[in-house]
Amino acid sequence: MKAIVYTQYGSPDVLHLAEIAKPAPKAGEVLVKVRAASVGYGETAVRNFANISHREFNMPALLWLFARLSFGLRKPKNTILGSEFSGTVEGVGAGVTRFKVGDAVFGYRGQAMATYVEYLCMSADGLIAHLPKNLGFAEAAAVPYGALTALTLLRRLNIQPGQRVLVNGASGKIGTFALQIAKHLGAEVTGVCGTERMAYVRALGADHVLDYKHDDFTRGDVRYDLIIDVLGRSSFKACQRVLTPQGIYFPVSFKMPAVLQMLRTRNSKGQRVHLGMSDEKPADMTTISTMFAEGSLKAIVEHCYPLEEAADAHRFYESGSRAGNVALVL
Numbered sequence: 195m196k197a198i199v200y201t202q203y204g205s206p207d208v209l210h211l212a213e214i215a216k217p218a219p220k221a222g223e224v225l226v227k228v229r230a231a232s233v234g235y236g237e238t239a240v241r242n243f244a245n246i247s248h249r250e251f252n253m254p255a256l257l258w259l260f261a262r263l264s265f266g267l268r269k270p271k272n273t274i275l276g277s278e279f280s281g282t283v284e285g286v287g288a289g290v291t292r293f294k295v296g297d298a299v300f301g302y303r304g305q306a307m308a309t310y311v312e313y314l315c316m317s318a319d320g321l322i323a324h325l326p327k328n329l330g331f332a333e334a335a336a337v338p339y340g341a342l343t344a345l346t347l348l349r350r351l352n353i354q355p356g357q358r359v360l361v362n363g364a365s366g367k368i369g370t371f372a373l374q375i376a377k378h379l380g381a382e383v384t385g386v387c388g389t390e391r392m393a394y395v396r397a398l399g400a401d402h403v404l405d406y407k408h409d410d411f412t413r414g415d416v417r418y419d420l421i422i423d424v425l426g427r428s429s430f431k432a433c434q435r436v437l438t439p440q441g442i443y444f445p446v447s448f449k450m451p452a453v454l455q456m457l458r459t460r461n462s463k464g465q466r467v468h469l470g471m472s473d474e475k476p477a478d479m480t481t482i483s484t485m486f487a488e489g490s491l492k493a494i495v496e497h498c499y500p501l502e503e504a505a506d507a508h509r510f511y512e513s514g515s516r517a518g519n520v521a522l523v524l
C-alpha cells in the first residue's frame with residue numbers, strides 16, 4: 195500500500211511516497227481504509243522536531259526533552275506522520291462488535307501517528323467513532339485532535355451561559371473547537387486570529403473577531419470571564435486589566451512562570467491562572483461525533499491535497515496563507 199514516509203527530520207522535502215506492507219487487524223482491532231488525514235501544527239512540528247529548540251517549543255523544557263526522546267533524538271523513530279484520520283472499515287479482528295465492514299469512521303492516533311497511509315489498524319476501543327452523516331471525510335480528518343483537546347480542557351472550566359470568553363488563537367486546531375464549545379455552552383465568544391483567517395473564525399460562529407496583528411485585546415474596554423490563550427502569546431499580567439474580578443487566564447501552551455502563577459492564584463477568590471493537560475478518552479470521540487450530528491460543531495476544510503502531494507501540503511501549511519484546515523485525501 196502507499197504511504198508517505200520520512201526517515202530524517204527537516205523541510206517538507208523529507209516526505210516521500212513509498213510502498214509498505216498492508217496491515218491486518220488483530221483481535222480487537224479494525225482495519226480502516228483511510229479516506230483523509232490532516233496537516234497541522236503537530237505534523238509539521240514532528241516532521242522537523244530536531245530543529246525545534248526548547249525555546250520555540252511552547253511548553254516547559256522538560257516536556258520538550260520527553261518529546262525529543264519519544265519522537266527520536268536524531269532521526270524519527272516512527273517514520274510515518276499523521277495523527278488524525280477518517281475512512282471506512284475494511285475489516286474487523288476477532289471480538290469486534292462495535293464496528294462492521296463498511297462503517298464510516300474517524301479517529302485519533304496521537305503519538306502512535308502513521309495516518310499518512312492507505313490502510314491502518316486501530317483498537318476498536320480506542321479514539322475512534324462513527325462518522326456522523328453530516329460530516330465529510332476531509333472535514334472529519336481535521337477534527338479529532340483539536341476537538342478532543344478543547345473538549346477535555348474546557349470541561350474543567352464550567353463555562354456558563356452569558357459569560358464572555360476570548361480565544362487567542364481561534365483559527366487553529368484547538369482554538370476552532372474551544373470557540374465552538376464555548377458558544378455551544380452559551381458564552382459570548384471573541385476569537386483572535388491572523389488577518390487571513392478572520393472570515394474563517396467568523397464562519398465558525400465567533401460573535402466578535404480580532405486580528406492579533408492589528409488589535410491588542412488587552413488594551414480594549416471589554417472584560418472577559420475567561421481568556422483561553424492557545425499559544426500562550428499573552429500573559430496573566432497583560433490580561434488582568436481585561437479580566438472580570440473573578441476572571442480566569444488559561445494558557446493552553448505554557449512555560450514554568452505560568453505554573454508558578456497558577457500555584458500562587460489557585461485558591462484566590464479573585465482573578466486566577468488555570469492550567470491543564472488534555473486527557474482524552476474513547477467516550478470523548480463519541481461525544482464529538484454526537485455534537486457534530488446535532489449541528490453543535492462544524493469543521494471547514496479549504497485546501498485538499500492528494501496523499502502523494504503531502505510535501506506540497508506541508509509547504510502550503512507552513513506558508514501561513516491557509517484559510518481553513520488543510521487535508522490529505524485518498
Ligand SMILES: NC(=O)c1ccc[n+]([C@@H]2O[C@H](COP(=O)([O-])OP(=O)(O)OC[C@H]3O[C@@H](n4cnc5c(N)ncnc54)[C@H](OP(=O)(O)O)[C@@H]3O)[C@@H](O)[C@H]2O)c1
Pocket residue numbers: 234235236251252253340343362363364365366367368369386387388389391406424425427446447470471472
Ligand atoms: N495543554 C495541553 O494539554 C495541550 C494539548 C495539545 C497541544 N497543546 C499546545 O497547543 C499548541 C498548539 O495548538 P494548536 O494545535 O491549536 O495550534 P495551531 O493549529 O497552530 O493554532 C495556533 C493558533 O495561534 C494563533 N497565533 C499565531 N501567532 C499568534 C500570536 N502572535 N498571537 C495570537 N495568536 C497567534 C494562530 O493564528 P493564525 O493561524 O490565524 O495566524 C492559530 O489560531 C502547542 O503549543 C501545544 O504544545 C497543549
